[in-house]
Amino acid sequence: MRFLILALWAVLLPSFALADTRPVNCEITVGGVRHVTGRCYFSPRSGGSFQVGNDSYFADVSVNTPGQADGHWNADPLSTHAQAPLGALRQEGACWVAPGTRICAWALPAAETQAALAAQPDGVMLSPISASSACIGAAGPLMAGQPLELHNCRLGQDRLFDIMPGGRITVNKHPDLCIGLEAPGMMKPAELVLQPCDEVTADWYWVQQGQFAFEGMVRRGGDGTCWTILQETRDPSMSFPWPVNAVPCDAQAEQTAHFAYSRD
CATH class of the missing domain: 2.80.10.50 (Trefoil (Acidic Fibroblast Growth Factor, subunit A))
Incomplete structure (x- = not known):
């Protein structure tokens, strides 16, 4: 029964239902088109993986080895899961990139982050x-x-x-x-x-x-x-x-x- 309850909760969790979500500045560029820039929400996972985006577009970066990752994004504001592949990504500072693709997340100043979290x-x-x-x-x-x-x-x-x-x-x-x-x-x-x-x-x-x-x-x-x-x-x-x-x-x-x- 415990497994059933946990499994059902997993089905019900939304795309951004990840621990320690916080506001950041971000960029999501795919196919050379910048779909998102500015304030976003960033949800870290273990091993350096994360999800970042806003209520229209979001991307998921799954780190395989240091500096190397696979990426996915939702591709359409109506899509509620990051199902569209971005392929292999490499890390460049705060960004994960491939030809025509940039998934970036930059931390806000500490005081700005604290104020945003307190207001949420x-x-x-x-x-x-x-x-x-x-x-x-x-x-x-x-x-x-x-x-x-x-x-x-x-x-x-x-x-x-x-x-x-x-x-x-x-x-x-x-x-x-x-x-x-x-x-x-x-x-x-x-x-x-x-x-x-x-x-x-x-x-x-x-x-x-x-x-x-x-x-x-x-x-x-x-x-x-x-x-x-x-x-x-x-x-x-x-x-x-x-x-x-x-x-x-x-x-x-x-x-x-x-x-x-x-x-x-």
Whole structure:
């Protein structure tokens, strides 16, 4: 049974679910095209291997021997795993390179790193069971009016939620913010948005579904409304981000979403 639980956790962990993730400056250039430059998240592994990137593109460098590695990247912002091979890479300072390819990570100043880590949320991440490498997070800074969206997991930013005793879901480190609903339009279903808590009339609750406590649904108290990702049933080929919607919990099965939470 212990092996089964550990194996299931491994399936649920998102791409950036690696220990000691921290902000860095990075570059990802593939085929001579610079896809990422600037602030990224860096996740080290044993032996000098690492993963680096942002919520659109990320690369995985697996060190074989000192100065030699194999590389992979996700190649498409919609892809949630680094499945596309980059081939053999060699180390040049903070970069791992091949013709047309550069995967680089530069440490930030210590004070800047500490400030960034202190500002990061430290709750749990919520991911759809059907897309475990994607996370629900804020579209921008954590402030009232920001919609929630589904995007490739950003470990430094997406530990956004606290699940309190009794299951109530709150926004980590932001007691002034709650999860509300943007009113639906004629052709637009209701979407989740961060709002001041005094403007939110009902709380959301984690409801366990299945064998494990970390699998469940998110239901609003009192009115039978649940979180879902309608884009997944409408056009899953569309690139992230996707809106997070609310529908009646007794909607058709293909519209109801089950989630998993984790800290890593």
